[in-house]
Amino acid sequence: MDNKVVLITGGARRVGAGIARFLHAQGWRILLHCRASVTQAQALADELNAIRANSVAVYPLDLLQTERLPELVAAAVQQFGRLDAVINNASSFFATPVGEFTESAWLDLLGSNLKAPLFLAQAAVSELQKTQGVIVSIADIHVDRPFPEHTLYTVAKAGLVAMTKSLARELAPAVRVNAVAPGTNIWPDDGGIFTQEKQQEILGSIPMGRIGQPDDLAQAIHFLLEASYLTGVVLPVDGGRSVVL
Template identity: 70%
Template sequence: MSHDKVVLVTGAARRVGAGLVRYLHAQGWRVVIHHRSSAEAAAVLAGELNARRAASAVVVQLDLLDCARLPELVDAALTAFGRLDALINNASSFYPTPVGEFTEAAWADLLGSNLKAPLFLAQAAVPALAETGGCIISIADIHADRPYPGLMLYTVAKAGLVAMTRGLARELAPRVRVNAVAPGANLWPDGIEVFDAAERERILATIPLARAGTPDDLAQAIAFLLDASYLTGVILPVDGGRSVVL
């Protein structure tokens, strides 16, 4: 499968982001793999994809909190491929910030990666996306409106991302569609003991489809939204039904 469309995925070197890139590349997309500090993983991923289809993947490094440089990501896509058809806001910081313990530094990091960067990057991408009739898809969270205790700043940021999605959908129509997917339990966090073994078991037991999600589950939903030309302003739960029982 092959076509000329181009997708930029933030935080794409590892975990969910890498899964999204592999899935979309297999569907024919050319991919811009953004990373902040995972240079080796990004290079290996790009090499793997270019071996399958020549000149179909490029890597770009940037700290998304450096807001003034965000247009460089769009420029990288245009330089490599001459167009941009989709932006997927995947990159995210995640760690506990209980009330009484959170700091301004945590606010800057969590709001920066989960809300500020996606919004300013979307703004930078609008001219290129308008040229192709493209779209923006962000990764929200079912807990944006069903808060999980101890994750105050992350919850605020994801709620903002939901509002951003709906606001941009209205403002950018009809040139650019804007949607989001809202996962529940997908890959558990790396190196952060937010959910101990007992809590993970409790969460899994509440999922109607009786399993945690996978990067491919998210990618399948994102691929649907990329092609769904009459959908905009949608927050699509990809949670095995968990939001129904919360």
């Protein structure tokens, strides 16, 4: 396992950083992608490299610059000699009420949640075929149960689920393609629609009695990375919330 290499997009903080810490503890080497959070990404890399030297590298890039996505794959191979997995974690999330759609919101939400994962997968295929690799994306249980006023986000995540299933078929058996679908996993930094009242309402609807944590997603992702007969799977990681919604 110490030889395996994973590229994690949006890995500098929050859920991405939690996934990085978890997989690193399992022996993975990591190319940590970030956009603006370079300081946080480098601090995380320093923390993990102190545990195991030369096991984490950082590569800053705006994922909306589609033509540059092959640079991430090349950086992983140059740094570590191979690429075994891609985790599409980077994501934009904000409200887009009907009547207020903008082109910039479309480009941001569809770009980060669908276009970038798809084109990154295309860029990574040749290297992943060499290692019998895996792509895991982070979808959302609200693809089927949309949040009000989040149509563009919902459309993007629905496309990500369709991408997962389509690529799973096209790339098998050399490359497996799966996704995890969280419910609530860490409240957004800005609060937004998740007022204290809304948080309590959501918490009360989760059979497991708590919101998810990065380790919950990371454990599921690690399972999908290792489960050699699973492809085309969208695994809910929501404490049972999708059962009662």
